[in-house]
Amino acid sequence: MNAPHEPDELLTIGEMSRRTGVAASALRYYEDIGLIATVRTSGNQRRYARHMLRRVSLISVAKRLAMPLSDVHDAFGEVPMDRTPSHGDWQKASRRWKRQLEDRRRGIERLEHELTGCIGCGCLSLKACALLNPDDALAATGAGARRLEDIAGSDSGREGSARDEL
Numbered sequence: 341m342n343a344p345h346e347p348d349e350l351l352t353i354g355e356m357s358r359r360t361g362v363a364a365s366a367l368r369y370y371e372d373i374g375l376i377a378t379v380r381t382s383g384n385q386r387r388y389a390r391h392m393l394r395r396v397s398l399i400s401v402a403k404r405l406a407m408p409l410s411d412v413h414d415a416f417g418e419v420p421m422d423r424t425p426s427h428g429d430w431q432k433a434s435r436r437w438k439r440q441l442e443d444r445r446r447g448i449e450r451l452e453h454e455l456t457g458c459i460g461c462g463c464l465s466l467k468a469c470a471l472l473n474p475d476d477a478l479a480a481t482g483a484g485a486r487r488l489e490d491i492a493g494s495d496s497g498r499e500g501s502a503r504d505e506l
């Protein structure tokens with residue numbers, strides 16, 4: 341982050357940790373994966389702009405909701421880190437976040453529905469059980485080892501490498 345900040349607008353990692361209840365190690369990790377940003381002092385110490393408090397607090401909320409950090413990263417995608425985000429910036433992030441939560445809610449409902457049937461069934465079939473094999477996209481094309489045929493048909497150069505992986 342290159343935007344200039346007044347020194348009294350910046351928080352140390354200890355202050356950020358105390359204000360948000362997030363461990364310093366987690367703050368460093370969030371920075372490593374691009375969820376938050378810091379500025380560095382001439383002695384290479386981290387300093388946090390005050391607007392990072394909201395980001396870190398929202399990350400904590402997301403963790404309580406069991407949201408993957410990759411979803412948080414997507415939701416925060418267009419929220420700037422080099423200036424204080426506007427109300428509109430947060431509104432956009434909020435809409436994206438809401439859509440993600442809605443997708444997760446639908447996924448949980450689908451799982452709940454399938455689980456109810458599977459508890460009564462108990463077959464745990466790799467062919468038929470949606471719980472064991474939930475994303476069986478090839479099932480629609482029929483049974484059997486079809487993936488290598490598809491690779492050979494579309495790109496013979498990749499056939500050998502696909503076989504090597506087996």
Ligand code: FES
Binds near residue numbers: 461
């Ligand atoms: S356990 Fe039989 S379909 Fe899932």
